[in-house]
Amino acid sequence: DAGVIQSPRHEVTEMGQEVTLRCKLISGHNSLFWYRQTMMRGLELLIYFNNNVPIDDSGMPEDRFSAKMPNASFSTLKIQPSEPRDSAVYFCASSPNRGLGSGNQPQHFGDGTRLSIL
Amino acid sequence: GENVEQHPSTLSVQEGDSAVIKCTYSDSASNYFPWYKQELGKRPQLIIDIRSNVGEKKDQRIAVTLNKTAKHFSLHITETQPEDSAVYFCAVFSLAGNMLTFGGGTRLMVKP
Numbered sequence: 184d185a186g187v188i189q190s191p192r193h194e195v196t197e198m199g200q201e202v203t204l205r206c207k208l209i210s211g212h213n214s215l216f217w218y219r220q221t222m223m224r225g226l227e228l229l230i231y232f233n234n235n236v237p238i239d240d241s242g243m244p245e246d247r248f249s250a251k252m253p254n255a256s257f258s259t260l261k262i263q264p265s266e267p268r269d270s271a272v273y274f275c276a277s278s279p280n281r282g283l284g285s286g287n288q289p290q291h292f293g294d295g296t297r298l299s300i301l
Numbered sequence: 302g303e304n305v306e307q308h309p310s311t312l313s314v315q316e317g318d319s320a321v322i323k324c325t326y327s328d329s330a331s332n333y334f335p336w337y338k339q340e341l342g343k344r345p346q347l348i349i350d351i352r353s354n355v356g357e358k359k360d361q362r363i364a365v366t367l368n369k370t371a372k373h374f375s376l377h378i379t380e381t382q383p384e385d386s387a388v389y390f391c392a393v394f395s396l397a398g399n400m401l402t403f404g405g406g407t408r409l410m411v412k413p
Contacts, residue, residue, distance in 0.1 A: 225403065225406060226345070226403045226406075228400060239400060287332065287352070289350060290401065292344040292345050
């Protein structure tokens with residue numbers, strides 16, 4: 184079975200440019216998480232969706248960051264305009280169920296996008 | 302919100318020795334505790350998890366123990382091998398926050 188698929192794997196761009204990261208969930212999963220990983224701050228949850236609906240976006244650092252789930256299997260994370268401090272590895276993860284109190288299922292991570300903003 | 306602390310931040314052991322990593326959490330309502338292994342340049346991968354109705358779970362050379370009263374859980378790796386070298390993350394699912402909170406990670410180095 185295909186796991187979580189992220190693209191691109193690497194992105195290098197100049198500050199001020201728009202960056203779009205993409206994620207395809209595992210078939211049958213209905214919860215989607217975006218994480219950012221840096222040496223200084225570790226693994227941070229940015230936002231998560233359940234059944235295409237954003238549930239908690241309190242981790243999104245600024246208005247420059249936005250995330251969408253246009254359908255049940257796909258999500259985008261957009262940074263506009265990008266800044267050097269946005270440089271990090273961005274992971275997407277999915278799990279089969281995240282309804283409140285419905286049980287806690289393992290999250291499966293994609294291979295990440297290594298983003299470098301010059 | 303949930304506060305997860307992980308210790309030690311780095312751990313170096315000789316091949317064949319055991320390694321233990323401990324995490325503490327703050328929310329007594331937390332009920333799911335996974336452990337992830339992340340090799341350099343790779344994605345975090347789930348290696349074992351435990352739920353609050355169980356005190357211990359084992360899978361070959363790895364085991365996790367949970368002490369709900371003390372609010373801590375530990376990862377035990379026996380007979381360590383060089384390929385166990387990686388960063389290990391604990392995580393805690395809190396019903397209050399309805400999300401996973403990750404520990405800061407432990408860099409394990411197994412010396413041949």
